[in-house]
Amino acid sequence: MSVAEQNAARSSDTARARHRLLDVRKLTKHYPITEGLLRREVARVRAVDDVTFHVDTGETLGLVGESGCGKTSTGRCLLRAIDPTSGEMVFDYGDGRVVDIAKLEGRALKDLRKDMQMVFQDPFSSLNPRWTLLDLVGEPLVAFRVAKGRELEDRVAELLRRVGLRPEYLRRYPHAFSGGERQRISIARALALNPRLVVADEPVSALDVSVRAQTLNLLEDLQQELGLTYIFISHDLSVVQHICDRVVVMYVGQVVEVADTSSLFFTPKHPYTEALLSAVPKPDPDLASSRIVLKGEVADPSNVPKGCAFHPRCPYAVDHCRQVEPKLETLGDGRQVRCHRAHELSLSGVE
Amino acid sequence: MLRRILGRGQPVAAGVPAATAEPTQPLETETEKHDYAVASEWELMWYKFKRHRLALICGVVVLLLYVVAAFVEFIAPYNPEAQNPAAAYQAPTRVHFVDAEGNFHLQPFVYGTTSQRNPDTFELEFVEDTSVIHPLQLFVRGDSYRMWGLFDANLHLFGVEDPNVRLYLLGADRQGRDMFSRIVHGTRISMSIGLVGVVMSFVIGIVVGGISGYFGGTVDLVVQRIIEFIRSMPTIPLWLGLAAALPADWSILQIYFAITVILSLIGWTGLAQVVRGRALALREEDFIMAARLSGTSRTRIIVRHMVPSFMSHIIAALTLAVPEMIIAETALSFLGLGLRYPAISWGVLLQEAQNLRSIALAPWLLAPGAMVVIAVLALNFFGDGLRDAADPYKR
Numbered sequence: 054m055s056v057a058e059q060n061a062a063r064s065s066d067t068a069r070a071r072h073r074l075l076d077v078r079k080l081t082k083h084y085p086i087t088e089g090l091l092r093r094e095v096a097r098v099r100a101v102d103d104v105t106f107h108v109d110t111g112e113t114l115g116l117v118g119e120s121g122c123g124k125t126s127t128g129r130c131l132l133r134a135i136d137p138t139s140g141e142m143v144f145d146y147g148d149g150r151v152v153d154i155a156k157l158e159g160r161a162l163k164d165l166r167k168d169m170q171m172v173f174q175d176p177f178s179s180l181n182p183r184w185t186l187l188d189l190v191g192e193p194l195v196a197f198r199v200a201k202g203r204e205l206e207d208r209v210a211e212l213l214r215r216v217g218l219r220p221e222y223l224r225r226y227p228h229a230f231s232g233g234e235r236q237r238i239s240i241a242r243a244l245a246l247n248p249r250l251v252v253a254d255e256p257v258s259a260l261d262v263s264v265r266a267q268t269l270n271l272l273e274d275l276q277q278e279l280g281l282t283y284i285f286i287s288h289d290l291s292v293v294q295h296i297c298d299r300v301v302v303m304y305v306g307q308v309v310e311v312a313d314t315s316s317l318f319f320t321p322k323h324p325y326t327e328a329l330l331s332a333v334p335k336p337d338p339d340l341a342s343s344r345i346v347l348k349g350e351v352a353d354p355s356n357v358p359k360g361c362a363f364h365p366r367c368p369y370a371v372d373h374c375r376q377v378e379p380k381l382e383t384l385g386d387g388r389q390v391r392c393h394r395a396h397e398l399s400l401s402g403v404e
Numbered sequence: 405m406l407r408r409i410l411g412r413g414q415p416v417a418a419g420v421p422a423a424t425a426e427p428t429q430p431l432e433t434e435t436e437k438h439d440y441a442v443a444s445e446w447e448l449m450w451y452k453f454k455r456h457r458l459a460l461i462c463g464v465v466v467l468l469l470y471v472v473a474a475f476v477e478f479i480a481p482y483n484p485e486a487q488n489p490a491a492a493y494q495a496p497t498r499v500h501f502v503d504a505e506g507n508f509h510l511q512p513f514v515y516g517t518t519s520q521r522n523p524d525t526f527e528l529e530f531v532e533d534t535s536v537i538h539p540l541q542l543f544v545r546g547d548s549y550r551m552w553g554l555f556d557a558n559l560h561l562f563g564v565e566d567p568n569v570r571l572y573l574l575g576a577d578r579q580g581r582d583m584f585s586r587i588v589h590g591t592r593i594s595m596s597i598g599l600v601g602v603v604m605s606f607v608i609g610i611v612v613g614g615i616s617g618y619f620g621g622t623v624d625l626v627v628q629r630i631i632e633f634i635r636s637m638p639t640i641p642l643w644l645g646l647a648a649a650l651p652a653d654w655s656i657l658q659i660y661f662a663i664t665v666i667l668s669l670i671g672w673t674g675l676a677q678v679v680r681g682r683a684l685a686l687r688e689e690d691f692i693m694a695a696r697l698s699g700t701s702r703t704r705i706i707v708r709h710m711v712p713s714f715m716s717h718i719i720a721a722l723t724l725a726v727p728e729m730i731i732a733e734t735a736l737s738f739l740g741l742g743l744r745y746p747a748i749s750w751g752v753l754l755q756e757a758q759n760l761r762s763i764a765l766a767p768w769l770l771a772p773g774a775m776v777v778i779a780v781l782a783l784n785f786f787g788d789g790l791r792d793a794a795d796p797y798k799r
């Protein structure tokens with residue numbers, strides 16, 4: 054069976070029955086802040102704090118939140134680009150093997166790379182400028198001894214074609230390409246080993262507005278063709294609304310709300326989500342980036358407020374919020390919210 | 405954050421890369437565009453370096469100096485130790501194109517010189533004997549020498565045929581030895597001590613800087629404090645102390661290596677800082693993480709990603725470290741604490757110019773100093789050019 058057929062089979066499988074691909078439980082990543090020659094720990098940045106969510110095959114899960122809320126750290130833990138402080142990340146290979154990514158070592162960790170890949174935010178720093186496209190896109194194939202020589206060239210040419218680049222570009226260096234094209238090179242590289250899950254960390258934020266839509270469409274097309282599952286990290290809610298099936302909203306390292314995209318956008322359940330939605334800037338082609346700007350300071354992840362972390366900025370905060378930390382609760386319709394007043398509040402979403 | 409494409413494009417804001425990455429100044433042809441697209445790092449660096457005229461010229465000068473250093477015996481017209489009491493402090497021989505009768509000669513020539521003692525001042529005075537013309541010729545047979553300890557030869561790049569006529573292009577010293585030949589011979593030690601010293605600092609620098617940058621944290625802090633401590637020490641007294649401690653009965657070769665060790669003990673700090681800086685910068689680069697996530701092994705990441713990113717910076721830093729070594733050797737030898745007679749280096753030669761009388765009488769004895777200045781400036785400008793070109797992808 055060729056790769057394409059395999060993928061087609063995989064995608065029709067997933068159409069029939071979605072199943073759990075990844076289960077993240079109580080994932081935590083703390084960065085120690087040290088001082089002096091002896092590196093005494095004086096505080097810790099709670100970049101990812103007790104994060105729990107899951108990803109099903111074939112879906113696109115959004116991870117949103119303000120800058121510094123721990124999106125990148127979460128994504129990197131999932132791939133073991135950095136080691137989590139604690140927690141489980143259960144990954145189902147779909148062939149009977151189920152592993153906890155947090156515990157993988159050596160050979161088993163390397164094997165994970167075949168099924169989980171990452172697309173970086175900065176298309177300039179994520180490609181070694183000294184390497185040709187053949188080397189860059191072929192790197193995973195070489196590392197896993199999948200192909201070499203003539204066959205490698207063919208495979209890379211095919212990957213380039215797949216992401217909409219001319220296969221003749223094999224011998225060119227990244228400096229000859231624009232940001233959008235470079236991001237396509239990164240995508241081709243991520244797809245080289247035919248992964249099941251791709252973590253895309255703000256894949257279009259660094260790109261010119263005019264090429265964002267193209268790149269997003271490419272990602273969607275590839276998902277269709279190859280039956281991919283995405284974790285899509287973004288701070289741009291309009292992009293998230295466009296591409297994601299479900300969304301996890303994070304605030305200061307914690308999950309505050311999980312819901313499918315339309316429910317989240319039309320009927321948010323968490324005051325933070327409401328605030329995010331109200332701050333979505335009107336589409337403005339002149340604006341290169343649409344950073345969310347909310348009232349008040351983002352809480353310091355090394356000094357998280359007592360009680361509900363959002364209470365200093367929350368217009369609905371009551372005394373109870375300042376004293377007791379809310380838990381992530383599952384509501385009747387399967388949505389999850391971390392707010393004491395989720396049941397009583399009626400929040401407004403996008404019109 | 406600005407990004408320049410090969411330095412010839414206009415800066416483009418990083419957040420909004422241009423839709424196509426063609427250099428803004430249009431490349432003339434399709435081939436040129438293609439050449440640019442497939443240009444490797446070294447080719448891009450060469451384009452960038454080439455635009456730095458001064459660095460290019462200085463690069464040629466440096467190359468010439470090392471060629472001279474390799475072939476001193478052949479390039480020097482005489483044995484540097486050949487004495488000639490009759491020619492003590494003789495002024496530089498004049499090279500003529502027009503003879504005493506006013507005829508023009510295409511081939512430059514010199515006249516023989518006779519010396520006589522001035523009865524009033526008791527100083528030697530030199531008079532040109534214009535009766536015989538001695539043309540300067542290429543490839544003359546003269547003093548014999550042993551080339552690189554391998555074979556005997558007596559061919560010299562240039563000179564005059566008549567062994568009785570001495571050519572003193574840069575004058576003669578107290579014992580009538582040819583300064584030009586001596587300076588040429590000095591090139592070998594002076595230029596090579598820089599290289600050998602740098603290789604030694606390079607090894608220490610790479611190891612210490614690499615450890616510091618790779619491990620970071622406490623190790624880095626400790627190493628940085630040590631480097632700062634070493635850097636804050638006044639170098640001259642330190643060298644003096646170390647050099648003075650060398651046993652007096654050591655051979656030239658032993659002294660030579662001891663001096664390079666002393667120089668590199670201090671010189672490595674700069675290199676270590678370059679290496680550390682690069683290692684720290686590389687840790688931030690996503691492509692290292694991307695390589696790891698592609699399953700590439702640690703060794704391969706170091707060999708194929710990290711070392712090539714260091715290379716150009718290290719070469720530039722090395723080049724800039726050589727002149728420091730040359731100056732240091734010259735200073736030590738000049739003060740009589742480095743190399744000593746019979747070794748010949750520019751610093752040793754300058755010892756001859758230590759007293760006022762000889763400078764007043766024979767200012768050409770300062771010529772080795774001019775060589776030091778030329779060599780140091782050329783290496784510095786060349787190194788600056790290299791450093792500027794070292795990162796053709798600079799953002």
Ligand SMILES: Nc1ncnc2c1ncn2[C@@H]1O[C@H](COP(=O)(O)OP(=O)(O)OP(=O)(O)O)[C@@H](O)[C@H]1O
Binds near residue numbers: 118126
């Ligand atoms: N290596 C590190 N050491 C210490 N603190 C870190 C480190 N990396 C990230 N942090 C901190 O952890 C927190 C979460 O960072 P992270 O990069 O995961 O956020 P993010 O949501 O991706 O933000 P952005 O939108 O800016 O990319 C931030 O406060 C950040 O300063």
Ligand code: SF4
Binds near residue numbers: 364370379394
């Ligand atoms: S728990 Fe209280 S403070 Fe926190 S979000 Fe809900 S209402 Fe606001």
Ligand SMILES: [Mg+2]
Binds near residue numbers: 126
């Ligand atoms: Mg981030």
